[in-house]
Amino acid sequence: MKKLTGWFLALVFLLSLTSVNVKAKPKPIARSSLNLYDQNKMSVLWYQKSGEAKALYYQGYNIGKMRLDEILSKRSKNKGLKPAIVLDIDETILDNSPHLAWFVLNGKGKPFNWSEWFNRGVAMPLPGAVEFLKYADSKDVEIYYISNRKEAQKEATMKNLQSVGAPQVDADHVLLKQPGEKGKETRRIQVAKTHEIVLLFGDNLGDFSGFDMLSVSERIQAVDKSEEEYGKKLIVFPNPMYGDWEGAVYDYNYRKSDEEKAKLRKKYLETYQR
Numbered sequence: 001m002k003k004l005t006g007w008f009l010a011l012v013f014l015l016s017l018t019s020v021n022v023k024a025k026p027k028p029i030a031r032s033s034l035n036l037y038d039q040n041k042m043s044v045l046w047y048q049k050s051g052e053a054k055a056l057y058y059q060g061y062n063i064g065k066m067r068l069d070e071i072l073s074k075r076s077k078n079k080g081l082k083p084a085i086v087l088d089i090d091e092t093i094l095d096n097s098p099h100l101a102w103f104v105l106n107g108k109g110k111p112f113n114w115s116e117w118f119n120r121g122v123a124m125p126l127p128g129a130v131e132f133l134k135y136a137d138s139k140d141v142e143i144y145y146i147s148n149r150k151e152a153q154k155e156a157t158m159k160n161l162q163s164v165g166a167p168q169v170d171a172d173h174v175l176l177k178q179p180g181e182k183g184k185e186t187r188r189i190q191v192a193k194t195h196e197i198v199l200l201f202g203d204n205l206g207d208f209s210g211f212d213m214l215s216v217s218e219r220i221q222a223v224d225k226s227e228e229e230y231g232k233k234l235i236v237f238p239n240p241m242y243g244d245w246e247g248a249v250y251d252y253n254y255r256k257s258d259e260e261k262a263k264l265r266k267k268y269l270e271t272y273q274r
Contacts, residue, residue, distance in 0.1 A: 034258040034259060034262055035108045036258050037103045037104050037108060037112075038104060038108070039262075040100060040103075040104055040241060040242075041104050043240040043241045044097055044100045044241055046240060047238070047239070047240060047241055048097050048101065053238055056237065056238050057126050057127040057128050057129070057237060057238075058127050058128045060128070060201070060235045060237050061127075061128035061129060061131070061132040061235075062128065063231050063235060064132055064199055064235050065132055067199060067231075067232065067235075068085070068135075068136060068139065068141065068198070068199060071083065071198045071199070072141075080196060081195050081196040082142055082194075082195050082196070083142070083195065083198045084141060084142035084143070084144055084191060084195035084196065084197050084198065085136055085141055085143055085144070085197070085199045085200070085201070086144045086146050086188060086191060086199075086200045087133075087143070087144070087145055087146070087201040087202070088145075088146065088201065088202035088203060088204065088207045089145055089147040089149065089157065089161070090123075090147060090149070090203075091126070091203040091204075091237065091239045092202050092207070092237055093125060093126060093129045093130075093133070093145070093161070094123035094124070094125060094126065094161070095123055095124050095125070095126050096114075096117065096123050097241065099114070099117040100241050100242070114149075115153070118149060118153045118156055118157065118160075119153070119156045120156075121156045121157075121159045121163065122160070123160055123164075124164065125164040125165075125166075126237075130164055130165045130166060133166050134165070134167055137168060141198075142168070142173070142195055143166075143167060143168040143173060144173050144175060144195075145161065145166075145169070145174045145175065146175045146184050146187050146188065146191075146207075147174075147175075147177070148176075148177045148183075148184065148206075149176050149177065150176060151176045151177065151178055153176065154171070154174060154176050157174060157176065158170070158171075158174055161174070175187040175190070175191075182212060182213070183206055183212040183213075184206065184207065185209060188200075188209065198233070199233060199234075199235065200233065200234055200235070201235045201237070202234075202235075202236065203236070203237040203238065203239035204243045204245075205219060205222070205223070205236075205244060205245075206244045208234050210222060210226075211244070213252060214248065215248055215251075216248045216249060216268060219244075219245070249261075249264050249268055250264060
């Protein structure tokens with residue numbers, strides 16, 4: 001009987017150890033020693049402080065004005081759908097680089113998020129943007145702001161656009177991303193049902209049709225195929241800070257670790273043999 005009691009107590013003891021191990025908290029995952037935000041330092045600096053960046057915005061909107069004049073001069077006022085232009089918002093009309101700069105200086109170890117910045121509603125207009133928008137408005141052209149900001153950010157977005165003097169800013173003209181949407185094509189099609197879209201402006205190829213979820217090489221090939229449209233119907237602005245060009249490098253999987261992202265960034269660099 002004593003032997004049985006001893007074995008029983010030993011078994012209970014072992015089971016208690018197993019129970020403790022099962023309930024034990026997993027070891028925390030070590031944070032990456034990399035700071036990918038810091039790698040964006042030169043991109044943000046160029047965007048904010050280079051005269052070249054400002055010149056490219058003036059150039060884009062100057063081309064837009066010339067093209068709009070040319071298009072309108074050839075249109076019959078009594079025939080066809082009313083003309084409209086479609087523009088992205090971020091890095092096309094509004095400058096969000098201060099938010100990117102904050103993460104360069106302070107963001108190590110913090111997950112990137114747009115919400116707090118968008119809700120502030122303090123982004124300033126980019127060179128030539130508001131002047132062009134007012135010119136298009138004076139020509140009785142409909143203006144549609146199609147952004148992948150979330151629908152929940154609509155009120156703050158509209159207030160920001162209104163604060164810088166952008167015209168036609170209302171619920172019907174500011175079309176933001178709906179739940180389940182992957183890109184902007186559905187909203188562009190919506191506008192095209194009632195208007196002729198004569199010009200599109202953006203800093204990301206996803207601001208135009210046919211570029212969603214393409215690989216790095218496919219995006220470049222698609223650009224080559226539509227080369228005659230740039231400066232004619234499609235106006236592209238510079239954004240080296242973020243965008244689908246980066247997403248394509250990661251196969252659009254932003255959950256990759258910083259180490260994986262860093263390796264892919266190096267992988268796509270082209271160099272020469274020394």
